[in-house]
Amino acid sequence: MTRVRIDMFVSLDGYTSMGGESADNPMGEDWGRLTASYAATRTFHERVFGDTSGAGTSGVDDTYAAAHFEGIGAEIIGASMFGLHTYPNDPDWKGWWGDEPPFGTPVYVLSHTAPRPSIEMQGGTTFHFRSGAVDDVLAEASAAAAGLDVRVGGGVRTAREFLRAGLVDHLHLMVAPIVLGRGMRLWDDLPALDRTHKVTTEVAESGTIHVTFTR
Amino acid sequence: MTRVRIDMFVSLDGYTSMGGESADNPMGEDWGRLTASYAATRTFHERVFGDTSGAGTSGVDDTYAAAHFEGIGAEIIGASMFGLHTYPNDPDWKGWWGDEPPFGTPVYVLSHTAPRPSIEMQGGTTFHFRSGAVDDVLAEASAAAAGLDVRVGGGVRTAREFLRAGLVDHLHLMVAPIVLGRGMRLWDDLPALDRTHKVTTEVAESGTIHVTFTR
Numbered sequence: 001m002t003r004v005r006i007d008m009f010v011s012l013d014g015y016t017s018m019g020g021e022s023a024d025n026p027m028g029e030d031w032g033r034l035t036a037s038y039a040a041t042r043t044f045h046e047r048v049f050g051d052t053s054g055a056g057t058s059g060v061d062d063t064y065a066a067a068h069f070e071g072i073g074a075e076i077i078g079a080s081m082f083g084l085h086t087y088p089n090d091p092d093w094k095g096w097w098g099d100e101p102p103f104g105t106p107v108y109v110l111s112h113t114a115p116r117p118s119i120e121m122q123g124g125t126t127f128h129f130r131s132g133a134v135d136d137v138l139a140e141a142s143a144a145a146a147g148l149d150v151r152v153g154g155g156v157r158t159a160r161e162f163l164r165a166g167l168v169d170h171l172h173l174m175v176a177p178i179v180l181g182r183g184m185r186l187w188d189d190l191p192a193l194d195r196t197h198k199v200t201t202e203v204a205e206s207g208t209i210h211v212t213f214t215r
Numbered sequence: 216m217t218r219v220r221i222d223m224f225v226s227l228d229g230y231t232s233m234g235g236e237s238a239d240n241p242m243g244e245d246w247g248r249l250t251a252s253y254a255a256t257r258t259f260h261e262r263v264f265g266d267t268s269g270a271g272t273s274g275v276d277d278t279y280a281a282a283h284f285e286g287i288g289a290e291i292i293g294a295s296m297f298g299l300h301t302y303p304n305d306p307d308w309k310g311w312w313g314d315e316p317p318f319g320t321p322v323y324v325l326s327h328t329a330p331r332p333s334i335e336m337q338g339g340t341t342f343h344f345r346s347g348a349v350d351d352v353l354a355e356a357s358a359a360a361a362g363l364d365v366r367v368g369g370g371v372r373t374a375r376e377f378l379r380a381g382l383v384d385h386l387h388l389m390v391a392p393i394v395l396g397r398g399m400r401l402w403d404d405l406p407a408l409d410r411t412h413k414v415t416t417e418v419a420e421s422g423t424i425h426v427t428f429t430r
Binding site: 012013014177178179180181186187190191192193194195199200201202203207208209211 | 227228229392393394395396401402405406407408409410414415416417418422423424426
């Protein structure tokens with residue numbers, strides 16, 4: 001059965017970044033600290049950098065990183081994650097990921113701006129732009145996933161929208177052992193997920209705490 | 216060297232309770248869920264209930280619970296934790312803990328109400344009431360601790376006051392795998408402890424996450 005899955009980064013104090021954003025550093029200066037243990041994994045090196053040398057960590061963090069990429073049949077991301085807010089007037093913008101994005105599935109981009117034609121990329125990724133209700137986009141993505149899972153890839157606002165609406169079957173938090181003191185709060189106005197989902201907690205060699213909520 | 220230590224309970228979403236308070240349940244209905252894994256330990260059974268039968272858990276939670284009681288030479292608590300806000304007009308009020316409180320040390324109660332004489336209890340506990348600056352009370356408690364540590368025992372407001380002032384050398388958080396969605400936020404306006412303290416993370420058999428910050 002198709003599940004809706006989200007993986008998110010959060011600090012000990014509940015911030016999902018993005019403090020300290022600038023033109024030079026669009027993800028914010030906190031982003032690197034928040035995602036360091038994930039970016040250090042062998043899976044990330046392989047799947048995002050195309051580095052098949054075996055470089056990267058292979059412990060608990062990598063087990064979760066590998067699971068992140070498994071069994072995904074379609075993806076939903078926000079306009080901001082795709083870059084529509086950064087390049088609103090460029091009709092040829094094709095996202096941040098080059099000619100062969102690491103999705104390899106249909107990717108539904110939530111957008112309230114003028115409709116754009118779909119873009120077929122190399123490696124199985126096709127970007128579709130949808131301005132309808134989140135429920136409708138999810139139904140379309142679920143059909144496209146054909147029995148595999150739908151991942152809500154981000155950004156944080158999009159992920160929180162799905163969480164608030166109770167649409168998420170599996171949430172994986174990577175809690176970095178750092179205190180940010182600024183950014184967007186993950187938890188504000190979320191439903192009490194522990195009442196509807198089973199909770200697991202595990203600490204990786206890096207000190208990162210992995211928390212999962214599974215319906 | 217005398218260190219200032221704090222142990223605190225917090226939910227995954229960063230709340231230190233105390234939601235759902237009532238006359239029947241002065242700690243709030245969330246408190247039991249937040250403290251369940253600690254209250255289940257063998258150490259808690261022994262030290263707080265006087266139950267030496269060996270009942271209670273003996274894993275990671277119990278290791279931290281035992282550490283909580285080790286090496287303490289003096290304690291500082293807030294007026295609310297002692298009960299001065301609940302029984303402000305009872306000059307004979309001696310706290311919630313009966314004739315033999317589980318402290319066994321001098322306990323400095325921060326109070327802005329009329330001064331009270333010290334109260335000597337059974338088992339080594341003496342309550343002193345102090346209305347001076349926190350720094351001065353801490354200096355007095357440190358001297359009384361005679362080389363052992365000073366524990367700031369609570370409540371949450373008092374603990375956060377010491378944390379905000381940068382006075383805490385060792386903070387131990389017990390992060391219960393639950394989502395409260397209400398209560399007092401632990402993290403608001405705290406300094407970035409990970410810049411000044413070493414962070415450790417560990418998960419207990421109960422699923423509780425133990426996080427420590429040590430200067």
